[in-house]
Amino acid sequence: MKQELQLQLQSYLDGELSGREARQVAALVEQNHEAQSLLGELRMTKAFLAGNEPEVTVPESREFYWSKIEREIARAEKSPASAGSGFLLAWRKHFAPLVGVALVFFLAVGVVQHYDLSLFDGNTQMENEVENNSEFTSSFSFRSHPEKMFVVWVQDKSAETVSEVDLEIMDEVEDVVIQ
Amino acid sequence: MATQDYTSVSDEKLVRASQRGNMLAFEEMVKRHRDKIYARAFSMMRNEDEAMDLSQEAWVKGWQRLKQFHGDSSFVTWMTRIVINLCLDQLRKQKRHRTESIEMMEEESGGVERQMPVVTVNPTERLERGELRQRIDKALALLSMEHRTVLILHEFEELEYKEIAKRMECSIGTVMSRLFYARRKMAVLMASYKREELS
Amino acid sequence: MRFAGVFLKKFPRCLLLFLVLSLAAPAWAEDIKVEARLIWGTNDDKSPDPSHKSVDKDLSKRLGNVFKWKNYFEVNRVNSTIPSRGTKKLEMSKACTVEITELAGPKVEVKLMGKGKMVNRTVEVLSRGNCFTIGGPDKNETAWFVVVTQL
Numbered sequence: 001m002k003q004e005l006q007l008q009l010q011s012y013l014d015g016e017l018s019g020r021e022a023r024q025v026a027a028l029v030e031q032n033h034e035a036q037s038l039l040g041e042l043r044m045t046k047a048f049l050a051g052n053e054p055e056v057t058v059p060e061s062r063e064f065y066w067s068k069i070e071r072e073i074a075r076a077e078k079s080p081a082s083a084g085s086g087f088l089l090a091w092r093k094h095f096a097p098l099v100g101v102a103l104v105f106f107l108a109v110g111v112v113q114h115y116d117l118s119l120f121d122g123n124t125q126m127e128n129e130v131e132n133n134s135e136f137t138s139s140f141s142f143r144s145h146p147e148k149m150f151v152v153w154v155q156d157k158s159a160e161t162v163s164e165v166d167l168e169i170m171d172e173v174e175d176v177v178i179q
Numbered sequence: 180m181a182t183q184d185y186t187s188v189s190d191e192k193l194v195r196a197s198q199r200g201n202m203l204a205f206e207e208m209v210k211r212h213r214d215k216i217y218a219r220a221f222s223m224m225r226n227e228d229e230a231m232d233l234s235q236e237a238w239v240k241g242w243q244r245l246k247q248f249h250g251d252s253s254f255v256t257w258m259t260r261i262v263i264n265l266c267l268d269q270l271r272k273q274k275r276h277r278t279e280s281i282e283m284m285e286e287e288s289g290g291v292e293r294q295m296p297v298v299t300v301n302p303t304e305r306l307e308r309g310e311l312r313q314r315i316d317k318a319l320a321l322l323s324m325e326h327r328t329v330l331i332l333h334e335f336e337e338l339e340y341k342e343i344a345k346r347m348e349c350s351i352g353t354v355m356s357r358l359f360y361a362r363r364k365m366a367v368l369m370a371s372y373k374r375e376e377l378s
Numbered sequence: 379m380r381f382a383g384v385f386l387k388k389f390p391r392c393l394l395l396f397l398v399l400s401l402a403a404p405a406w407a408e409d410i411k412v413e414a415r416l417i418w419g420t421n422d423d424k425s426p427d428p429s430h431k432s433v434d435k436d437l438s439k440r441l442g443n444v445f446k447w448k449n450y451f452e453v454n455r456v457n458s459t460i461p462s463r464g465t466k467k468l469e470m471s472k473a474c475t476v477e478i479t480e481l482a483g484p485k486v487e488v489k490l491m492g493k494g495k496m497v498n499r500t501v502e503v504l505s506r507g508n509c510f511t512i513g514g515p516d517k518n519e520t521a522w523f524v525v526v527t528q529l
Contacts, residue, residue, distance in 0.1 A: 007355045010362070014333070016340055037297045045362045048303040048369070049334040054316035056218040058234075059227060059446035062210055065235065069209060070202070072239045128485075129501040137514075139498055147440040150502050154490070154514040227446070228519065 001034055009039050013046065064151070067142035190254050198245045205245075209238055212255045216262050222331050223266040225320055233269060237262035259336065267346060270324055298366040302373035318368035326361035333358055409461050410480055410504070411529040416454040416470040419447035419513075419521040437509075437525065445513075447521055457529065460486070476512075476524055488512065488526060504528050 005028075011017050012025040029035045058065055130152055132139045139154045185193060185207035196204035216237055221230035241258050248257050303311050319327055328347065332338045340358075344351045417433055418425065419441065430451040432438065438450050456468040458478075465479040477489040481501065490498040490512055502510050506528050513523035 003356075007352075007359055010355060010359050011340075014340070034297075037299055040299065041297045041366050042359075042362055044298070044301050044303075045366045045369075046334065048301075048311065049315065049330075049365070052308065052312050052315055053218070053222065053335045054312045054319070056221045056230075057214045058217045058231070060231070061444040062213070064444055065213055065231075066206055066209055069235050069238045069242075070206070072235065073202075073242050076239065076243065128503065129499075131499040133496040133499055134492075137497060141500070144444045147444050148508045149440060149444060150508070150510050151444065152498060152500050152510075152512040154498055154512065231446075 001038065005035065006038065009035060010042055013039060013042050061144050061147070063142045063144045064153075067140055067153075071140045191250070194245070194248065194250070194254050197242070198248070205242055208254065212258060213238075215255055216258055219259050219331075219335075220262050220266055222319065222335070223263070223328055224269065225327075229269065233265045234262055237265055240265070263332070263336070263346065267328070270328065271348075274324070295363065295367050298370045300370075300373075302366075302369040314369060314372050315365075317372070318365050321368060322361055322364060326357050326364065329354055329357040330361040330365070409459050409464075410484070410486070411457070411459050412478060412486075412504070413455065413457050413527050413529050414468045414470060414476055414478075415452055415456075415523075415525045416474065417441070417523040417525055418451045418453050418516075419445060419449070419523060420451070421448045421519070423449060425451040440509075441511075441523065441525075444511075445521065450523070470524055474524070476526070478526065486510075486526075490524065 008017070008021075008025055009029070012022055012029075017025060029039055128141070128150065130139060130141045132154075136156055137154050138157055139152055141150065141152045143150050185204055188196075188204070188207070190208065190211070193204045193208050197208060213234070217230055217234040220234040220237070221227065224230050224233065237258060240261050244261075248254065252260075303314075306314070319330070322330065325347075329343060332343045332346065333340075338346070340351050340354045343354045343358075347354065415433070415437075418430065430453055433441070433450045433452050441450050442448070454470050456470065458466045458468055460466045460478050460480045462480055465477060467475055467477050469475050473493050475491040475494075477491060479487040479489075481487055484503065484505070485501055486504045487499065487501045488510060489496055490500075498512060500510070500512065504510060504526065508527075510526045511523055512526075513521055516522050
């Protein structure tokens, strides 16, 4: 069977032919046994694929996955392109006075938390500080509530792994891998 | 914690809140649809790390372009298009690094699949859905990147030939040819799995 | 009326005493026992070093629910008691040390040192059942973790 006809059969199956072309192919299929069986195979393949896409789930926790997105968004928004936007200027004009109020509020919360006056119970106590101290690495943190875990993820700023840069925490493991 | 407040809110409302800059609403959207977006990236890239990076990049782009979303399609469809475009860009970059060989040209034009007998007995009969999906996954992994991409865009994303050609930056004829051989190869592979099971 | 008069007279002193006690409360912190584990995350079923044991099921499950790696092997484990408001250095490997300081809160300050240089400093509330994990990617799509828990 010619390739042109094969592709026409497929277009017929996918509803990509005009009404006239579709009628011509339908007539041909009725008479041509080879075309009938090929169309049957194409139809069967289309049918078993429909709605049966393999299911895959994100292999990381929701918090870890989101924290990287959030970090990238924050980084993109800090870029110079957005720094001088009209929105920012308007924001400064209208909301700058609120900053003072917010500062007082955060100061008050900070004092309360510092002296552990139990405004927050153990589950909601989330105050923490994360400080990156290496010029070669960057870090971000997130909390997984279901796993009761606070995570700081340290990664290199270039494409190499952290250990290649200045950590080499896994020296022992690397040696083993080489063996 | 705070995202729990949004669990019963519809996608439409979450989109509107996100468009106003509400990051918690957007986080809820990510929570709801992350598997779908990741799955699309994985099906195209067949690599966990690349799929992870590209799906996350898609969400970042989604946030940045939220104002361009007018609700012509569902939000998840819109996001899926973003991740597909990112995957296609990545695949194009990878393709530039590959050497064009005779084998590849053969694959493009059909290669051995042209000579294969037509599969007449349905190899997926009496298969449970989970098993069927596993076999489809196994077969998809064996397709060339070009064939797999066309098949995914047509069968799973339900895009028309014209739209696929536009996205893949190729002619409609090439799309038709790739789709034809991708389908034939899928049928042949599924039949071979059936034979393995019986033998 | 007399009682009210006495109350009003004593009230400022009571308030002052209450405030002093509230402010002093965090200073009554105790020593804390901690456990730090250096863990290697991989998709391989076995560690190339037979001395590396798989981490216990509970931690493996918790790590697996947060990170993508399938298997977690313990490379080293160090237990220590951090004196109240004091600092202890725990050597996790030749190149990696964590320095833990007990702070008010109860919080701990964890400094991650790589080859003697400080890489990261984190202050976090550490309580039983919760854990603090610092990690990063390693070669061949593996990862390292230092998991600190209170005993």
